[in-house]
Amino acid sequence: MRGKICGIGAYAPENFYDNHDIAKIVETSDEWIRERTGIVRRHIADEDTTMSMAVKAARAALENGKVEAKELDLILTATITPNTIIPCVSCEVQKALGAENATCFDMSAACAGFVFAYNAAQAYIASGMYRTILIIGSETLSNIVNWEDRGSCILFGDGAGAAVIRGEEGEVFPCVTHSDGTMGEVLACESRHQKGWEEKEAAKQTYLSMNGKEVFKFAVKKVPEVIEELLGRTDYVKEDIDWFVLHQANQRIIESVAKRMKIDICKFPMNISEFGNTSSASIPILLDEMNRSGKLKRGQKIVIAGFGAGLSWGASLLEW
Structure with a gap:
């Protein structure tokens, strides 16, 4: 099932x-x-x-x-x-x-x-x-x-x-996930519910903090790797995939992933210009947009890939 x-x-x-x-x-x-x-x-x-x-x-x-x-x-x-x-x-x-x-x-x-x-x-x-x-x-x-x-x-x-x-009933597709807690500090946000947070300077430590350079390096390395790992568990190759729907973090990240994988950027839909980075919401927002515009067709093979704080990343293969 x-x-x-x-x-x-x-x-x-x-x-x-x-x-x-x-x-x-x-x-x-x-x-x-x-x-x-x-x-x-x-x-x-x-x-x-x-x-x-x-x-x-x-x-x-x-x-x-x-x-x-x-x-x-x-x-x-x-x-x-x-x-x-x-x-x-x-x-x-x-x-x-x-x-x-x-x-x-x-x-x-x-x-x-x-x-x-x-x-x-x-x-x-x-x-x-x-x-x-x-x-x-x-x-x-x-x-x-x-x-x-x-x-x-x-x-x-x-x-x-x-x-x-x-x-x-149907073909069961694989999923791949990873985490690296040792890199957690490069993208972090402390809780305002912890004791003493009011004493911190303007509570700035409780806002999201990010080392953009390290996050970029992590994403452009790990996303191609996890997609290759995912496809390696199937009989499919990257040419068989109709769409690579990535978390919409940064246009440069997506373009770098496509370049590293030697895949036409046209297979990497983007709507980051309109929504920015919406974290866990970005992939389903993009899928909904693609579905309403008629880009998604029954039987198409799609790879979805998410990456971010944790650090955590993963990819899944699905059929529309």
Whole structure:
């Protein structure tokens, strides 16, 4: 038994900051940001929360898949920015959807979150424990960004994406994941719930911090490796893959991965110019956009790959 995506949906707040807006906050420019990241604007939550965006993306995915909320056996949300510690986002989504038959919990794996959640869903379906699973990536990264840090505030946006995965007979595809905790400090964010955080200088240590150079080096090395490892566990070669859907962290990273793998950049769809880096939400937002535009066709082979804080990274092969 394998899991197949039968519904996909996404949501992003209407409010956004373009690069000219960011230039009013820190010393930067539209040209500087575009050249280094490929980002033009990013959506920023105003009234929305991680939970409300998750609900909107989930409803869109259920509608797209023609699945009733009561059919869900599990709701799994990947997020590093829950608006409540307890109850978890997934339980709040269950309440809003009326998915009374679903077990619910959240997962914290940052930018690899959606891939890790997808892999977990596959494992649950293969074991026979659950048949219909809703996975969500939802983030309000604007809440943890230091808006005085030019190196990071230009990158991140808010949004949510969701997919309904249902068990069916068919070829079971592999998943590959890795983590390296020894590199955790290059992309980190301390909790504001720890004792004494108020005493830290303007609480700056509780904002997201990033060593951009090290993250870039990590991504352009590990992503090609994990994709090669994934395909090595199959009878497929890279030429058989229709799309490589990577976490939308930085246009330069994606272009470097394509170059290292000697694959046409046209097989690496991007929407980072519109959304920026939305962490766990980036892959499902992009898949939803591709689906609505008609780019995704039944039977196409797709590799999804996530990478980020932990450090953690992974890739999965799926058939649309």
